[in-house]
Amino acid sequence: MKLKVYADRMSQPSRAVIIFCKVNGIDFEEIRVDLSKRQQLSPEFKEINPLQKVPAIVDGRFKLFESHAILIYLACSFRGVADHWYPADVSRKAKIHSVLDWHHSNLRQGAVGLILNSVLAPVFGLPLDPQAAAESEKLVSLSLSKIESVSLKGNGRFLLGGFQPSIADLSLVCEILQLELLDEKDRSRILGPHKKVQKWIEDTRNATRPHFDEAHDILYKAKAKFQLQRSVAANDERESSIKKVLPSKM
Amino acid sequence: MKLKVYADRMSQPSRAVIIFCKVNGIDFEEIRVDLSKRQQLSPEFKEINPLQKVPAIVDGRFKLFESHAILIYLACSFRGVADHWYPADVSRKAKIHSVLDWHHSNLRQGAVGLILNSVLAPVFGLPLDPQAAAESEKLVSLSLSKIESVSLKGNGRFLLGGFQPSIADLSLVCEILQLELLDEKDRSRILGPHKKVQKWIEDTRNATRPHFDEAHDILYKAKAKFQLQRSVAANDERESSIKKVLPSKM
Structure with a gap:
């Protein structure tokens, strides 16, 4: 079956x-x-x-x-x-478990909180919460710094100094891709300082093409939809401000 | 070495x-x-x-x-x-990974937030936060319900229907023991409804004696210290109330 x-x-x-x-x-x-x-x-x-x-x-x-x-x-x-995804070697396997465990209470917790409170909440009938989003953003930024300074500090292209990806690379990179749903200026502010992380995302994408892009297609479509909603909302706000100003001048 | x-x-x-x-x-x-x-x-x-x-x-x-x-x-x-701690069998091992992964974002996240915000914050120079503690308590209670209805639903004495403990039992039970630091009425309110969880804690303690009690000795000492602090604070508050009332009657 x-x-x-x-x-x-x-x-x-x-x-x-x-x-x-x-x-x-x-x-x-x-x-x-x-x-x-x-x-x-x-x-x-x-x-x-x-x-x-x-x-x-x-x-x-x-x-x-x-x-x-x-x-x-x-x-x-x-x-x-292939062995590189989840090595048979006990020590290498242990390092992968360690990164995956760390992921739960750091990068994942931050990214989920950030996207929920700044983008997705209305989809689930909840209000956006800028303060909770800001707290989550701090955790995401701290997590990206740790990935850059600890897990990507070797010469390899992937986590823990690897030259081929493991399940930890795939899991963490998919998490970071969720930031695509943010407003572009927010996403740039968060990811911009982390050059090694950006390269690692590209390396993971390249190592898993075309499936990586195909699986993320729905995310890019959602990104475009949210971006359009933001533009419309910003436009409405601008028009409303103009209307408020005009009568006082007439 | x-x-x-x-x-x-x-x-x-x-x-x-x-x-x-x-x-x-x-x-x-x-x-x-x-x-x-x-x-x-x-x-x-x-x-x-x-x-x-x-x-x-x-x-x-x-x-x-x-x-x-x-x-x-x-x-x-x-x-x-012994094999029961972390079985060689791929499926049994997978179930242990699943419980351990779930732990991070549920029981652990709740318990850490609850104890920090209702007991330990002053130790780290932070203020207690009753609202954050209440949110965390909800997550702890929900997690205990899930353990009881999902992971302990079999006939075994341990998680996933086992008759001997695994690393998942040890990890989760040590987490729950941290609730000893709470005020006794709070701990009873949270753990009271979960009879299977209480039995499982006792079974895990018995399976790992005397090391379990010995490792938790420091926790019980801290529990007594926090309980004494609470009694002194409550007493001070009572005396202060009496002083406030007395002058008006004199």
Whole structure:
């Protein structure tokens, strides 16, 4: 029975799992769980993942959730996955676990908070929260500094000095790509100072082409939509200001 | 060269690593990094863990941080660690990864926020924040409900239906023990509704005795100290109220 991947490509860990499968020639069926329609809360999906989050996989009778755990399981279970993705060597594997663990409470926590509070909240019927967004931005910036000074400090092109990507590169780069949803000036302010991070993103993209771009297509479309909404809102605000000024001059 | 474990037993992941080593007869040297004295920020410790957090280990020339990664590394690297701690079977291992990954953004995030904002903040020169504590308490309670209804739903005594503990049991139970620092009525309100969780804590404690109690000794001493501070503060407040009332009656 073919592997089933339950995912929404708007979710960064979902994209990491999809790209990993495609790059490694793992045959799978992608089943969309539309987060904007809250499909993750449906009774059907609760049978797949009782914690009601994407991504989740079903491999025969085996069900699994949490993207890092899924990536490790796929790397260990499917033939043809090159060693660099999740090395057999205990020490190298340990370093990958360490980066992935760190990710949860740092880059991921910051990026999720930033995007939710500055872009996505209205999609889920919540108000934007600039103060929470600012707090999250601090954590994202600190995380990017740490990646640059600690994990990318070697001569390699990838995390931990590697010359080929691991599941940690894929997971973290997909997280950072979510910043595409920000207003361009905000994204530039955050990513601009981190040249090594920018190069690493490009290296990871190149190492996983064309699947990387294909999986992120939905994100770029959403980026364009949010950008248009911002332009319209800014225009409306400008017109409203002009209307407020004009009567007083007439 | 003997394994070095850099830890502060007031930190729950530090305790998990220490208990794991002791239970499994791993010979190690414990080096205290006193968080209340900010020793994790010293240049010497930055050489061990550039991210300046405990626990961290040094095994020969190999350095590692992040407690989950450390527990996995120790289970794979040291002879004599029984399979149930971190099974060789890919599917069982994947389920342990899944619980550990979930831990970061749920139980751990909630427990750290709750204890910091309701007990420990003054130790680090910060103000207590009852609103942030209340938000964190919600996440802790939700996490305990999920553990009870999802991870402990089988017939086994441990997570995922096991009859012997894994590194996931040890990590999560050490996290929950941190709630000992709360005022007793707050701790009872949070843990009271979760009978399966309470039994699981006792089962994990029993399976790792006497090392579990020994590693938590410092926590119980801190609990008594904070409880005394609360009693003194409450007493001062009562006396101050009486003084305010008395003059008006004189």
